[in-house]
Amino acid sequence: MEDYSSLKERAISILKANIKEGYSKGLRKKYFYVSPDRIHYHQWFWDSCFHSIVMANVHPDYAKRELETLLSVQQEDGFIPHIIFWRWRIRDRFQKWWKKEVNEKISRYITTEIQPPVIGLSLLLIYEKTGDLEFIKRNIDRVEKFYNYLAEKRDPDKDYLVSIITPMESGMDLSPQYDLPFENFEHDPELTKKKITEMLKKYKKWGWNLDKIFNASIFDVEDVAYNTIYCLGLYAVSELYSHFDREKAERIGERATLVNSKIIEKFWDEEEKIYFSISHKDGKEYSMKVKTISSLFPLTLELPPEHLTHLINHLTNEKEFYSPYPVASVSMDEPSFGPLTNTRYIWRGTSWINTNWFLARGLQKHGHNDLYEELSKKTLELVSKFGFSEYYDPLNGKCGMAMRNFGWSTIAIELIDD
Ligand code: GLC
Secondary structure, three states, rough: OOOOHHHHHHHHHHHHHOOOEEOOOOOOEEEEEEEEOOOOOEEEHHHHHHHHHHHHHOHHHHHHHHHHHHHOOOOOOOOOOOOEOOOOOOOHHHHHOOOOOOOOOOOOOOOOOOOOOOOOHHHHHHHHHHHOOOHHHHHHHHHHHHHHHHHHHOOOOOOOOOOOOOOOHHHHOOOHHHHHHHHOOOOOOHHHHHHHHHHHHHHHHHHHHHHHHHHHHHOOOOHHHHHHHHHHHHHHHHHHOOOOOOHHHHHHHHHHHHHHHHHHHHHOOOOEEEEEEEEEEEEEEOOOOEEHHHHHHHHHOOOOOOHHHHHHHHHHHHOOOOOOOOOOOEEEOOOOOOOOOOOOOOOOOEEEEHHHHHHHHHHHHHHOHHHHHHHHHHHHHHHHHHOOOOOOOOOOOOOOOOOOHHHHHHHHHHOOOO
């Protein structure tokens, strides 16, 4: 077995170097978090969730403080923003996105969008690493409240699947599947960017009122990866509650099972034998038929054995997702695959460590140990050779314009077998 101890040390030192700590005059709160890279000064929702999982190995107190900082800006209705600007007001393009209905003061420092709800899983993994039930008891209600927000405010058709209202809410910003709701069938990323800006202007005009937004259905997407992560979060919260509140554990567990079955039922595409997200327009549903990393996410859930076999075939196909440096975020046989690293059009094929981690966990869960080990090894090889970068070229591993010493890529060390 290879000795990865120096890689582990490097990962933790990157996270420590990216710590931002202080008092925010604007938000009137103390903060402690790891920023995605050293230069940028904001806290990002799902980045923080990944950081805390890795940090919990060595500095559990840091991991807990990072999550509690994130939870500290939760709104009355359960909403938690995708970015928090602890040091300064939202400027430039972000400024246009203020959410009117939240407290005017706070709204200058937080965005109006959400991100994939990894937080339930982070809480569970921190518990598994530390056994600190007091920490869980202190925070689990707020995490549950966020999941309730998603169920109550983000599921207009009440089918148990959550809708995102902008591509950025998926965390996979310019993934080509999101060209489709904008009727950009030629997959020109510049056109999608333009359409997003036009849409955000309208959202701002509507004060980010969700009724208006869903009525207009410019972008109302039930995303496969988003809903899978939501479901994993519900399972995690249920498991945590089972230590001290049976009734809640059961109720949330039932909801997780329901969401799980809806994902299988609504997203499966019998022709392509893969899962596709759904776009809603004027009361109709459209399957978003672009094979992206999102399509593989149900690998981490309970799913019919034949679906699992098909997903693994897609994942390991060298013409689809299994590039020399896997896993490509868009299937290589899609016309929309690329451009890759020398551009800021992100998520159009580049490989990302955080999504590899999810898929590797899925393989392990279903007992595909050889494949789990292979993917883990390839992921570790990527970071050993090219450093902890924001993303990688799936064909040659290079990093192009990606940020270096990047927080969430340290989650690769979770795949070390010790
Ligand atoms: C990019 C990613 C998003 C991430 C953010 C900060 O916008 O698409 O998922 O949270 O950068 O790392």
